[in-house]
Amino acid sequence: MAAPHLLNQAVVTQALHDLRDGQLRRCLDMGFGEHELEVLKQPALVALLVNACVSWCKVTVDCEVLGRLVGQARDSEREIDTVDRMLRLGGSSEMVCRYYGLTHQEIAVRREIIGQPGRKGRHPTLREAQEKELWRTWKAAVAERHIALDDEMAMLALATDLAESLDASLTVVWATLRRWIARESAGE
Numbered sequence: 001m002a003a004p005h006l007l008n009q010a011v012v013t014q015a016l017h018d019l020r021d022g023q024l025r026r027c028l029d030m031g032f033g034e035h036e037l038e039v040l041k042q043p044a045l046v047a048l049l050v051n052a053c054v055s056w057c058k059v060t061v062d063c064e065v066l067g068r069l070v071g072q073a074r075d076s077e078r079e080i081d082t083v084d085r086m087l088r089l090g091g092s093s094e095m096v097c098r099y100y101g102l103t104h105q106e107i108a109v110r111r112e113i114i115g116q117p118g119r120k121g122r123h124p125t126l127r128e129a130q131e132k133e134l135w136r137t138w139k140a141a142v143a144e145r146h147i148a149l150d151d152e153m154a155m156l157a158l159a160t161d162l163a164e165s166l167d168a169s170l171t172v173v174w175a176t177l178r179r180w181i182a183r184e185s186a187g188e
Contacts (some may be wrong), residue, residue, distance in 0.1 A: 003053065007059065015037075015040055083107075085160060087110060090171055126168060133166060134162060149185060155181070159174045
């Protein structure tokens with residue numbers, strides 16, 4: 001004898017769960033009509049449906065929703081990678097909190113996961129040669145990437161790249177860039 005079809009079991013289980021929770025609309029959206037819902041109120045008929053060896057329902061995949069879910073998962077992974085990179089490069093908790101909405105506790109956990117101890121005290125300042133190199137590479141990259149001075153997320157991504165290339169603290173690089181942006185915006 002053939003085994004009961006698992007899809008039938010899953011659909012009946014979901015429909016009964018939704019009915020118990022008063023989610024009639026969800027049952028109707030699955031394709032059940034009023035007559036079929038009356039059948040689900042009869043235990044003997046429910047057993048017949050659950051134990052049927054042939055599938056009495058079909059699955060359709062909403063590719064648009066599936067794509068959005070996969071995209072959200074990828075975006076989340078990229079965001080975690082970005083936050084981890086920022087923390088490895090000396091990004092402050094305040095930066096991560098402001099731009100990615102993590103709490104200080106969540107940031108502490110991220111630091112622990114990636115093996116980055118929290119900083120105590122001030123970040124070292126840039127040496128004069130580093131600041132000159134930062135200015136030169138920043139100006140060139142802003143022009144090359146066509147970044148508007150008020151595009152904070154693009155500027156933060158650039159600051160992260162620059163901190164990595166200069167082997168400098170992201171917090172210090174970001175503070176320096178923000179100071180320069182404020183001057184340029186003020187027309188100095």
